[in-house]
Amino acid sequence: MPSLYEQLGGEPAVAAAVDVFYRKMLTDDRVAHFFDAVDMDGQIAKQKGFLTMVLGGPSNYTGKDMRAGHKHLVARGLNDSHVDVVIEHLGATLAELGVGAAAIAQVAAIANSVRDDVLDRPARTAAAKN
Amino acid sequence: MAVVHHEGRSVELASGESVLDGLLRAGIDAPHSCRAGHCQTCLARVVRGDVPVGSQEGLKPTWRALGLFLTCRARPTGDLEMAAPDALGLEVGARIVDVARLSHDVVRLRLTTDAPFEHCGGQFATLVRSDGLARSYSVASLPGRDEFIEMHVRLVTNGAMSGWIARDACVGDRVALRGPAGECFHVPGRREQPLLLIGTGTGLAPLRAIVHDALRDGHTGRIQLVHGALDERGFYLVDELSALAREHANFEYARCMLRGEHLSTTPASPRTSVHVGALDARVRAAFPNLKGWRVFLCGHPELVVALRKWAFIAGAASKDIHADAFVTKPAPLPRTATS
Ligand SMILES: Cc1cc2nc3c(=O)[nH]c(=O)nc-3n(C[C@H](O)[C@H](O)[C@H](O)COP(=O)(O)OP(=O)(O)OC[C@H]3O[C@@H](n4cnc5c(N)ncnc54)[C@H](O)[C@@H]3O)c2cc1C
Ligand code: FES
Numbered sequence: 061m062p063s064l065y066e067q068l069g070g071e072p073a074v075a076a077a078v079d080v081f082y083r084k085m086l087t088d089d090r091v092a093h094f095f096d097a098v099d100m101d102g103q104i105a106k107q108k109g110f111l112t113m114v115l116g117g118p119s120n121y122t123g124k125d126m127r128a129g130h131k132h133l134v135a136r137g138l139n140d141s142h143v144d145v146v147i148e149h150l151g152a153t154l155a156e157l158g159v160g161a162a163a164i165a166q167v168a169a170i171a172n173s174v175r176d177d178v179l180d181r182p183a184r185t186a187a188a189k190n
Numbered sequence: 191m192a193v194v195h196h197e198g199r200s201v202e203l204a205s206g207e208s209v210l211d212g213l214l215r216a217g218i219d220a221p222h223s224c225r226a227g228h229c230q231t232c233l234a235r236v237v238r239g240d241v242p243v244g245s246q247e248g249l250k251p252t253w254r255a256l257g258l259f260l261t262c263r264a265r266p267t268g269d270l271e272m273a274a275p276d277a278l279g280l281e282v283g284a285r286i287v288d289v290a291r292l293s294h295d296v297v298r299l300r301l302t303t304d305a306p307f308e309h310c311g312g313q314f315a316t317l318v319r320s321d322g323l324a325r326s327y328s329v330a331s332l333p334g335r336d337e338f339i340e341m342h343v344r345l346v347t348n349g350a351m352s353g354w355i356a357r358d359a360c361v362g363d364r365v366a367l368r369g370p371a372g373e374c375f376h377v378p379g380r381r382e383q384p385l386l387l388i389g390t391g392t393g394l395a396p397l398r399a400i401v402h403d404a405l406r407d408g409h410t411g412r413i414q415l416v417h418g419a420l421d422e423r424g425f426y427l428v429d430e431l432s433a434l435a436r437e438h439a440n441f442e443y444a445r446c447m448l449r450g451e452h453l454s455t456t457p458a459s460p461r462t463s464v465h466v467g468a469l470d471a472r473v474r475a476a477f478p479n480l481k482g483w484r485v486f487l488c489g490h491p492e493l494v495v496a497l498r499k500w501a502f503i504a505g506a507a508s509k510d511i512h513a514d515a516f517v518t519k520p521a522p523l524p525r526t527a528t529s
Binding site: 076082 | 496498499505507508
C-alpha cells in the first residue's frame, strides 16, 4: 500500500501541509514561545522533515537528530504536554487535508514513537510505553 | 582545531569560531558587513579543503559550484585554504553616471556596467569600491527599461560606504558590482494575485523596482505599497509613486510615519494615503487576511522579521513571502570608560 505521504500527493502536498501545521503552532500560546521568529526558514525545513517522516515519506531523520535538535528546547522547558500539543495540531492539520481518523491515529503513533528522543530521555521499551 | 590559510597567513580557529571572526581576531582586514549571512560581502573561495557546512546559503548555484562561501557563516571542521573571490571574474566593472539627493539622508546612485549584469529589479548587489570596501544595496531600477542600475543609499553616521557615496563619490568614478542575490523581485505570471509590499527607509528601493516591474507586466491584481519612515522627512519618491497611483487603478500607495504631523503640501491623489503611528500596527489592522497574497518585506531588520511572522500567520503561504532584511554592520563594542 502506498504511504500516506504518497497518498497525500508527495512533496508539494507536504510543503503545503507544513504551512498549515506551523501556523497552528505559531498561534498557539502553549507552544509559540519555542519558535524564534528569526529562523522561520530553518523551522519550516525542520517541520517538513518531521512531517515527511511521520507520513512515511523519504526521510533521513534519526533519533540522534531528534535529540540534538531539541536539546536547547528541553532546557527551556519542553515537556510531554508540548509534545501532546504538537500531535494535536498534526492531527488537526491532517484532518483539514481530508485524512481519515484511522490514518491520523497511525501517524500520531509514529510521532509518539520519537517522544523520548525529542524530550531527550532514555528510550522506554515498547511494552512500557502503553 | 581547524586552521585557515589566507594570503600566506595561517590562523587557528577557536572552537565554534567562524572563519571571519578568526581572521578579524588575527588582525586581518577581511571584507565583511552584517556578520550574519545576509549581505554576501564576506564572500571568499575555497582553494583547498571542504566547503564548510551551511556557508553557501543564499548563493547562486554557479557560485556554490565554484567553491564560494560566506566566511561569516563558515565553521570548518578541517583545515581550509581560502582566497578572495575576485580572481574568478565575478565582478563587473561599473561607472557612476549620476549621484543625486532624494531626501535629507537618501542618495540615489546610478551606475552603468562594462558588461551585462544579469539581474531582476529588487535583487541586491554588492557594490565594491576600488579599494575593496564592499556593501550590498538593492536595485531600484528596472532592467530592460532603465539604461542604468539605480541604488538608494541611506547615509549612516560614520558609515564607510554610505558616507563616501553621500560626500565623495563623483560621476565618472569606477566601482564594481558583484551578484545579484536575493528573492525580492517580481515573478511574471499569476497576474491576478494581490501583492503587498512593505518597506522602511531605503527598503523602498527594491519595492519600487517590483511595483514598476509588475505594472509593466500587466499585473491586474491589487498592488499595495506601504512605505514606513520615522517622520515626514523619511518619505522620498512621493511624486513618482503618487503619479503611479493616479495612473493605475490597481496600485495603492500608503505612507506611514512613526511620529510627527503630516505637513506635506502635495495635493492628495487618488489611492494615496498618509498615516501617523507604528507601521506594524497599521498593516496588521489594514490587512487582516493575507491568504493568497504575495508579500515583499524590505528594510529594518527587526521589523522585517516581525512582519514576516505576521504575514505568515495572517495566511500568506511561506513560499509567497519574500524578505530582505537590511542588516548592517553590528555596532562596535563600547570601549571601557576607564581608558
Ligand atoms: C540584503 C541587503 C540589502 C541592502 N540594501 C540597502 C539599500 O538598498 N539601501 C541602503 O541604504 N542600505 C542597504 N543595505 C545596508 C547596506 O548594505 C550597508 O550596511 C549600509 O549602507 C551601511 O554601510 P556603511 O558602510 O555606510 O556603514 P558601516 O561603515 O558599515 O557602519 C558604520 C557604523 O554605523 C552603524 N550603522 C550602520 N547602519 C546603521 C543604521 N541603519 N542605524 C544605526 N547605525 C548603523 C554600524 O553599526 C557601524 O558601527 C542593505 C543590506 C543588506 C544586507
Ligand atoms: S554575509 Fe557575511 S558579512 Fe554579511
